[in-house]
Amino acid sequence: MNEHKFEFDPKQYGLPDLEQIKEYRVWDSHYHGYLTSGDPISYNDKMLKYVHRMGIERVISVDIGGTLPRPLEPKPYDDEKRKFLEENTDYFSGIIPIDPGFPEESVQKMVDWIENGPCIGIKYVGGNQLGITCDHPNNDMIIEKAIELDAVVYIHTWIKTGGEPRHIGGANLSGESLPWHVTKLAERFPDKILICGHAGGDWELGIRAIRSSENVFMEFAGADPQSGGVDMAVNELGADRIVWGGHGPSRSFATELAKVLEADLTDEERMKIFGRNYRKLAKPIFDKKGIKIKV
Amino acid sequence: MKNKLNRRDFCQQTLFSSIALALPGTTQALGKFARAPMKPKEGPQIVDTFVHLFEWPFRKLKYSGTEPLVQKLKKHQIREAWAGNFEALFHKDIDGTNRRLMEECRRYDPDFLKPIGSVNPTWPDWEEDLRRCHEEYHMAGIRVHPDYQMIDLASTEFRSLVEKAAERNMFVQIAGDLEDPRHHHPLVNTRNHSFEPIVDVARAVPQARIQLVHWNRKVRADLLSRLVELPNIVFDSSRIEGAGELGALMNGESWYGPRESIPADRFLFGSHAPFFAVESALLKLFEHYMTVGQLEQVMYKNANGFYNV
Incomplete structure (x- = not known):
């Protein structure tokens, strides 16, 4: 791949060019470069070429330690990921998947990877072994530890239509949280910001579900680039409660950037969504780790 | 051009x-x-092979009216759009949807909007719908939605439709889906028809011109390899998903598709506007490096060739 050359000028097509994207200071809060099937190290190397080609300033890898289905089981690649995180703090960060079915073990993983390691937060994944959603009391000790560490909390949510009779959320996986699970958890920790990941996939419902919970932010990666989604999110939540994710490689940066570029926003609002909101959220833990970031 | x-x-x-x-x-x-x-050089204008007019019944889309949609597309250097009608997914009077589509395209800008009607071969008198699309509405092709229109692609009716369209030198667009099924309104329960039978249909009717549109959720890597072997099938780009995936498919670097390269002459630009943000399809042209030749093929040359046989 010719990593940096654009044959035609994106501006001609009503798109920002590379320099303009860099000026937005895009932080990808949902980076899956370390795919947990196959060789995650080589996948990450391949994925980073697209990160740089598209002008992404920083990625936050969400596949650190174990695998998404078994986040608490160490894997052979873990040491290599840790080393990469430690050596590339200028553009590469990580959050660790945890499993609320096993809260003590999850907290121990936070000690190992956040308190005594390079990571900056935790991720609730889409489903888990024991079917524990994020509103369950098991989660309290996990969030208390996250508060102590200033760790970012990202919660995968989705609203899948299905079941018998068909209803919203009826096809969710066991333990896969819905946006209204996040708001229940948020009520118990009103001073902690929680990120409602993927906007529930079904953004029209997900946005409304979290609207009145001021300490719940929205991230909207991983779903199709439906027109109007970010417009509605800004109208209902304001531009200060939205963060951006890329979800590559299963999603293209094209898909995720387009959602914001298509919305009727000021450049200031775009900068907030593309990165500034996340930087504000994560600055305390970057400070703790001695990593200087400019909000 | x-x-x-x-x-x-x-x-x-x-x-x-x-x-x-x-x-x-x-x-x-x-x-x-x-x-x-x-x-960067000045690039060509684009032919968008997958847009829809009229109303999506489950949401007021941001660019749902013909005027706002066309202005939006033109703003992004699209010079021609092949327009279907959302109504064709749900209306029983499918001829009425085709007629309104033709009238809207003609009324608005016939050089820009090319009407693509729809025919449901499982419903009565469909041959007459096809004839009207061709002879009265002067449509170059038709678009079918198997999951919404409940068309089994292995059925004799579907093969007959493809044969009769080919006899009229009309192309057939086969749409995978329009919306992620996980987000359907619970009242909607579309069929999930396999795209496997398209291989046999395309082989049995070699003179047919078939374009798969918004196809990716239906086509895994092995099926894509078999479809690519058939020269009368092309693909739109509206839901080619994954980091740099459009260029990666052409260069043998796909994340999820076949390992072998798929030539650029098999891909046509499609945006799925106004349901999708058109910026998504446009940015896919830049996410992976493509040569000028590859870009031109995707942006307009392949569409011109496919439409104007």
Whole structure:
């Protein structure tokens, strides 16, 4: 791949060019470069070429330690990921998947990877072994530890239509949280910001579900680039409660950037969504780790 | 489309030529400048092979009216859009949807909007719908939605539709889906028809021109390999998903598709506007490096060739 050359000028097509994207200071809060099937190290190397080609300033890898289905089981690649995180703090960060079915073990993983390691937060994944959603009391000790560490909390949510009779959320996986699970958890920790990941996939419902919970932010990666989604999110939540994710490689940066570029926003609002909101959220833990970031 | 010399290239070339002629001996020195890294070239306008007019019944889309949609597309250098009608997914009077589509395209801008009607071969008198699309509405092709229109692609009815369309030299677009099924309104329970039978249909009707649109959720890597072997099938780009995936498919670097390269002459630009943000399809042209030749094929040349047989 010719990593940096654009044959035609994106501006001609009503798109920002590379320099303009860099000026937005895009932080990808949902980076899956370390795919947990196959060789995650080589996948990450391949994925980073697209990160740089598209002008992404920083990625936050969400596949650190174990695998998404078994986040608490160490894997052979873990040491290599840790080393990469430690050596590339200028553009590469990580959050660790945890499993609320096993809260003590999850907290121990936070000690190992956040308190005594390079990571900056935790991720609730889409489903888990024991079917524990994020509103369950098991989660309290996990969030208390996250508060102590200033760790970012990202919660995968989705609203899948299905079941018998068909209803919203009826096809969710066991333990896969819905946006209204996040708001229940948020009520118990009103001073902690929680990120409602993927906007529930079904953004029209997900946005409304979290609207009145001021300490719940929205991230909207991983779903199709439906027109109007970010417009509605800004109208209902304001531009200060939205963060951006890329979800590559299963999603293209094209898909995720387009959602914001298509919305009727000021450049200031775009900068907030593309990165500034996340930087504000994560600055305390970057400070703790001695990593200087400019909000 | 004519190849145009853009203003930057024109100025650069004419300036250097003039100076070189006026000042003998300067040609070699100026050549260094001429070989300096070039800024991006002016690109061609685009043919969008997958848009819809009228209303999506489950949401008021941001660019749902014909005027806002066309202005939006033109703003992004799209010069022609192949328009279906959302109504065709749900209405029983499918001829009515086709007629309104034709009238809207003709009323608005027939050079820009090319109406693509729909025919449901499982419903009565569909041959007459096809005839009207061709003879009365002068449509170059039709678009079917198997999951919404409940068309089994292995059925004799579907094969017959493809045969009769081919006899009329009309192309057939086969849509995978329009919306992620996970987000359907619970009242909606679309069929999930396999795209496997398209291989046999395309092979049995070699004169048919078939375009798969918004196809990716239906086509895994092994099926894509078999579809690519058939020269009468092309693909739109509206839901080619994954980091750099459009260019990656052409260059044998796909994340999820076949390992072998798929030639650029098999891909046509599609945006799925107004349901999708058109910026998504456009950015896919840049996410992976593509040569000028590959870009031009995707942006308009393949569409021109497919439409104008």
